[in-house]
Amino acid sequence: MLTIVTEPRLTGDRKVSPLIGKKGKGENEGTVRVKNSFGLPAIKSCYGSTDWCEEVCYALALQKAWKTVDNFLAGNWQAVEPHLTDADALTSLLTPLVEEVIAQYVKREIPPEEWVFRWFWNGDLPTEQFATAIRRIAVRYPEVQFWMYTRSFSFVHRLKGPDNLAVYLSIDPDNVKAAVKTERKHPWVHLAFCADTWEDTEELAAEFPHRRKGPKCPELTGKVPLVVWGEDRLGRGACVECGMCIKGTNNVRFASKGHK
Ligand code: SF4
Known part of the structure; x- marks a missing residue:
């Protein structure tokens, strides 16, 4: 049954949280102690989704596998949907998440x-007013480093400005031409090359000869575990350990098959 909510809620994602408590025997098993990411339903919120990303979408797979995840994200959608074209209302609605x-x-x-915050661990930027709200929030909280990946290329101009907001274009074989045009207009964006294999990610990167192709995501290659544990049974997520996308230090590559 769908939970009726009027306010959006945070999600605890092990990969991006700076504090996870050990639980169970599994290598990456743990409870997120600080929830620091926000999600919306996949596809429904994904203004710029492509055939390729819909086919491999890990987020959609999670929603299908776990009714609780699906309902949770539907609750967030229910909270934001009436305000999707109202940047002021969205700013008011989303600000308490960062305060929390x-x-x-x-x-x-x-x-x-x-102090990091990931926009859209699931889903994507649904409107340009949503992008405006995200930019305003980054300006309001310079002490927090925000980051996001997006296929909503038409809205990225609204995200330009704050040093503490790293924006990656998620580029795949279906939107690479649009990405080339977007990057030409907005050279400040970072690039995330997404394809079936690592070789394919290099082909995408070759479309941007003036930009670095970026390394393979070390969590996908197994160089950095999903959770990096300390001696006190406390851990932090791979992204906090790595930090590359969070700060927008480099472009990055993600392969959907044969990771290691
Ligand atoms: S490259 Fe680093 S920061 Fe980016 S997704 Fe992979 S682990 Fe996270």
């Missing part, structure tokens, strides 16, 4: 360099 994360960071004594 900051309160958790303070309470858990997370060092300031790990």
Whole structure:
């Protein structure tokens, strides 16, 4: 049954959280202690989805496998949908999420360099007004480093500006031509090359000869585990450990098959 909510809610994603408590025997098993990501339903919120990404979508697979995930994301959609073209309303609606994360960071004594927030662990930017709200929130909270990947290329101009907001174009074989045009207009964006194999990601990167192709995501290759555990049974997510996309240090590559 769909949970009726009026406010959007945060998600705890092990890959991006700076604080995870060990639970169970599995290598990556743990409970996220600081929830620091926001998601919307896949496809429904994905203004720029492509045939390729819909085919391999890990988020959609999760929604199909777990009714609770599906319902949770539907609740977030229900909260934002009436306001999708109202940047002021979206800013008011989404700001408390960041306040909540900051309160958790303070309470858990997370060092300031790990105050990070991921937009769209699931789903994507649905409207340009949503992009405006995200930019405004980044300006309002310079102490937090935000990052996101998007196929909603038509809206990225609204995200330009804040140093603490790293924006990646998610580029795949179906939208690479549109990505070339977008990058030409907005050279400040970072590039995430997504394809079936690592070789294919290099082919995509070759369409941008003036840009670095970026390394393979080390979590996908197994260089960095999903959760990096300390001695105290506390861990932090691979992205916090790696930090590359969070700060927009480099472009990046993701392969959907044969990761290691
Ligand atoms: S490259 Fe690093 S920051 Fe980017 S997704 Fe992979 S682990 Fe996360």
